[in-house]
Amino acid sequence: MERRTIDKSSNPDPLLPTLTEPYVGPSLFREMSEDVPIKVHMMPKTLEDAINNFETYLKSTEVMCENIQKDKVEDAEKLTQQELQDINDQIKEARDYIYDRSSITIQSVVDKLKSLQKKSGLLLQQKLKTPIERVCTDLAKLCDTYAKDIKKIKENSSPLLVITKREHSVVNIEIQGWDENLTMNASHFNKLIQLYNVWVNRRKSRSRSYYDYTDSHLKNCIARLILRYHTFFGTESYHGVGLQGAITPRTFQYLSRHFDVTMECFASPLNCYYPQFCSAFIDTDRFFGSCGSFFDFYPQSGSFEANPPFTEEIMNKMVDHMEELLGATDLPLSFIIFVPNWTDCSPIIRLSESKYSTKVLILNAKEHRYVTGAQHKELRPHRLEYDSVHETKVAFLQNKAGSDKWKPTDSKIEDMKRVLANESASQWE
Numbered sequence: 001m002e003r004r005t006i007d008k009s010s011n012p013d014p015l016l017p018t019l020t021e022p023y024v025g026p027s028l029f030r031e032m033s034e035d036v037p038i039k040v041h042m043m044p045k046t047l048e049d050a051i052n053n054f055e056t057y058l059k060s061t062e063v064m065c066e067n068i069q070k071d072k073v074e075d076a077e078k079l080t081q082q083e084l085q086d087i088n089d090q091i092k093e094a095r096d097y098i099y100d101r102s103s104i105t106i107q108s109v110v111d112k113l114k115s116l117q118k119k120s121g122l123l124l125q126q127k128l129k130t131p132i133e134r135v136c137t138d139l140a141k142l143c144d145t146y147a148k149d150i151k152k153i154k155e156n157s158s159p160l161l162v163i164t165k166r167e168h169s170v171v172n173i174e175i176q177g178w179d180e181n182l183t184m185n186a187s188h189f190n191k192l193i194q195l196y197n198v199w200v201n202r203r204k205s206r207s208r209s210y211y212d213y214t215d216s217h218l219k220n221c222i223a224r225l226i227l228r229y230h231t232f233f234g235t236e237s238y239h240g241v242g243l244q245g246a247i248t249p250r251t252f253q254y255l256s257r258h259f260d261v262t263m264e265c266f267a268s269p270l271n272c273y274y275p276q277f278c279s280a281f282i283d284t285d286r287f288f289g290s291c292g293s294f295f296d297f298y299p300q301s302g303s304f305e306a307n308p309p310f311t312e313e314i315m316n317k318m319v320d321h322m323e324e325l326l327g328a329t330d331l332p333l334s335f336i337i338f339v340p341n342w343t344d345c346s347p348i349i350r351l352s353e354s355k356y357s358t359k360v361l362i363l364n365a366k367e368h369r370y371v372t373g374a375q376h377k378e379l380r381p382h383r384l385e386y387d388s389v390h391e392t393k394v395a396f397l398q399n400k401a402g403s404d405k406w407k408p409t410d411s412k413i414e415d416m417k418r419v420l421a422n423e424s425a426s427q428w429e
């Protein structure tokens, strides 16, 4: 997704980016590096889970060292004898540490794991730099090849045959020729119908030209939307959800009430709160209120919320675009941005340093919540939201008229912190 921000092709595939330099994107590189030697869950619920994570991490470190030393990872840089010795010492010390269970806690095990990640984990990541770069490059090339292959297939413009079946709170969407069972919860299905009706009414009021606003058109639009996001998310049930997590309805309500926010800069028809929003895919999303990509959106005034996908490329482009918009108008313009408080990520730092920055606040981890990226499929109300695993930075970028009109005063900010902190787990579990 982040590579689409640098795609210069005049007619790119909606989903797959064209091959563009640099082939190694910083976000993908960072994500893949962080999986070395293995991705571990940093918020275990029990001591047993914390110890299991820890042992898996240690075992994976040993296996990774062995694979590197035995040339099983192409192009990996070998460890020196001293480095290998240091890692073995760290592993031994770590095993000794968890041996006496009476003296450890969940937090102390997590801290120990974090310190290991900074030592042996980081060293292994450096040794695997070249293979990771190669995988990033291969993926970039593969996307380009697939995009070209798809273009060669003559576009099938005939409508899909779609049957929707409701069973209690689930809607099954059957598409002719598609074997997988696509489902969504009834409330999101109803929301799509409402958004579609808003779009139809707006269109009818603007133009008299004929358009096929039939039930089968609606079902086709829903089916294409679901197929697009199904592909975009990935094949496993948890895939892609991290990029689609949303701030909570209560936060949106707060922003509307106190800062007149009416639109999201980054959304999809499945996770939007407002009936108008920007989204990644105008071809499938426009029937449900999307104005297209935020980077093709040029408002002169208004108050907006932005919770972008957390990739350097997109966040950098977002700050560039917002600054350009803020500098181009004297009318009130305001953006309230939610990002993780990563202190080593340049676009996130830029948010505090921008000349348009009027307020920055940091929300502590676990003291505010997000809605799962798979909200359209989630049927268990208690799994719809989760406590944030990271600190969140809330940044206000506003021009002069914007900050005059929607000033983030101390009392509003205190109020906002209180509203969000009140969402924390104890209240909902």
Ligand SMILES: C[S@@+](CC[C@H](N)C(=O)[O-])C[C@H]1O[C@@H](n2cnc3c(N)ncnc32)[C@H](O)[C@@H]1O
Pocket (backbone or CB within 6 Å): 001, 243, 244, 245, 246, 247, 264, 265, 266, 267, 268, 271, 272, 273, 278, 279, 280, 292, 293, 294, 295, 305, 306, 307, 308, 309
């Ligand atoms: C973190 S979610 C935001 C969820 C929710 N709308 C909110 O504001 O809290 C980021 C969304 O941005 C969408 N997105 C990706 N590229 C985009 C672009 N260029 N313009 C607008 N939205 C985009 C993603 O598909 C995803 O749905």
